Amino acid sequence: MAVPKLRENPSFDHMRIGEYGKRHTTCQFRGNVMSRLAVKVVAGAAALVVMGCGGALAFIYSGIYDVTATTPHDxxxxxxxxxxxxxxxxxxxxxxxxxxxxxxxxxxxxxxxxxxxxxxxxxxxxxxxxxxxxxxxxxxxxxxxxxxxxxxxxxxxxxxxxxxxxxxxxxxxxxxxxxxxxxxxxxxxxxxxxxxxxxxxxxxx
CATH class of the missing domain: 1.10.760.10 (Cytochrome c-like domain)
Structure with missing residues (x-):
C-alpha cells in the first residue's frame, strides 16, 4: 500500500524563518545594548582616572599643602x-x-x-x-x-x-x-x- 505523500506547507516554513529572524534580531539588539553600556562604563572609569590624576597634579603643583615640620599632620x-x-x-x-x-x-x-x-x-x-x-x-x-x-x-x-x-x-x-x-x-x-x-x-x- 502506498504511503500518501505529505504536502509541504510553505507558510509553516515561513513562520519558522520569521520566528528565527525575530530571535536573532532580539539577541543582536541586546548584544548591541550591552556593548554600548560596556563602552560607557569604560569611558566613565577612564574619565574618572584622568580627572583624579589631573586633580592630584593640580594639588601638588599648587603648593597649598603645608610641608613644614612645625605644623602637625592632618x-x-x-x-x-x-x-x-x-x-x-x-x-x-x-x-x-x-x-x-x-x-x-x-x-x-x-x-x-x-x-x-x-x-x-x-x-x-x-x-x-x-x-x-x-x-x-x-x-x-x-x-x-x-x-x-x-x-x-x-x-x-x-x-x-x-x-x-x-x-x-x-x-x-x-x-x-x-x-x-x-x-x-x-x-x-x-x-x-x-x-x-x-x-x-x-x-x-
Missing part, C-alpha cells in the same frame, strides 16, 4: 601614614625569627650601650630628654622605653636595620652588623619601663 594623613607603616612592617617581619637566647644579660647590656650612644638623641631615655633637634621632628620620635610599649624584637630589629622613610629614622643596617642590632632589639624589649638608675647602670661603660 588627622587623615597622620592615620594613613601610621597604618601604612604598621602594615608594611608587620608584613616585612612575618617570617623573621629572633635568634635563640636573645635576651642574655650580655646582649641586653650591649644593646643599652648602643642605644645610649646612638638613639637617646632622638628617642630619649629615663632621666635623659631628647635633643633640641629631635624635638623638632614631625612626626615625633617615640619614647621607646615606655612601660606600655610592646617592642616586638623582630619588628624593632627590622625598623632599626632598614629605617623608616619620611620620619627621620635612619637605616642603621648600612653601617652596623645584624648582631648588634639584635642586641638593641633585645634591650628595647627587655627594658621597657626601666628606671633612671637602672638605665644609667646598664648603659655605663
Amino acid at each position: 588627622p587623615l594623613v597622620g592615620w594613613a601614614m601610621h597604618e601604612t607603616y604598621e602594615r608594611s612592617t608587620d608584613r616585612a617581619v612575618a617570617g623573621l625569627q629572633a635568634p635563640e637566647n636573645l635576651e642574655t644579660p650580655e646582649a641586653v647590656q650591649a644593646g643599652a650601650r648602643f642605644y645610649k650612644d646612638n638613639c637617646v638623641v632622638c628617642h630619649g631615655a629615663p632621666g635623659i630628654a631628647a635633643s633640641p633637634a629631635a624635638q623638632g621632628l614631625n612626626p615625633e620620635a617615640p619614647l621607646l622605653l615606655k612601660a606600655t610599649r610592646k617592642n616586638n624584637p623582630a619588628k624593632m630589629f627590622w625598623v632599626i636595620k632598614t629605617g623608616v622613610r619620611m620620619t627621620g629614622m635612619p637605616a642603621f643596617g648600612k653601617s652596623t652588623p645584624d648582631e648588634t642590632l639584635w642586641q638593641v632589639a633585645a634591650f628595647l624589649h627587655k627594658s621597657r619601663g626601666i628606671s633612671n638608675a637602672d638605665f644609667a647602670a646598664l648603659s655605663a661603660r
Whole structure:
C-alpha cells in the first residue's frame, strides 16, 4: 500500500524563518545594548582616572599643602601614614625569627650601650630628654622605653636595620652588623619601663 505523500506547507516554513529572524534580531539588539553600556562604563572609569590624576597634579603643583615640620599632620594623613607603616612592617617581619637566647644579660647590656650612644638623641631615655633637634621632628620620635610599649624584637630589629622613610629614622643596617642590632632589639624589649638608675647602670661603660 502506498504511503500518501505529505504536502509541504510553505507558510509553516515561513513562520519558522520569521520566528528565527525575530530571535536573532532580539539577541543582536541586546548584544548591541550591552556593548554600548560596556563602552560607557569604560569611558566613565577612564574619565574618572584622568580627572583624579589631573586633580592630584593640580594639588601638588599648587603648593597649598603645608610641608613644614612645625605644623602637625592632618588627622587623615597622620592615620594613613601610621597604618601604612604598621602594615608594611608587620608584613616585612612575618617570617623573621629572633635568634635563640636573645635576651642574655650580655646582649641586653650591649644593646643599652648602643642605644645610649646612638638613639637617646632622638628617642630619649629615663632621666635623659631628647635633643633640641629631635624635638623638632614631625612626626615625633617615640619614647621607646615606655612601660606600655610592646617592642616586638623582630619588628624593632627590622625598623632599626632598614629605617623608616619620611620620619627621620635612619637605616642603621648600612653601617652596623645584624648582631648588634639584635642586641638593641633585645634591650628595647627587655627594658621597657626601666628606671633612671637602672638605665644609667646598664648603659655605663
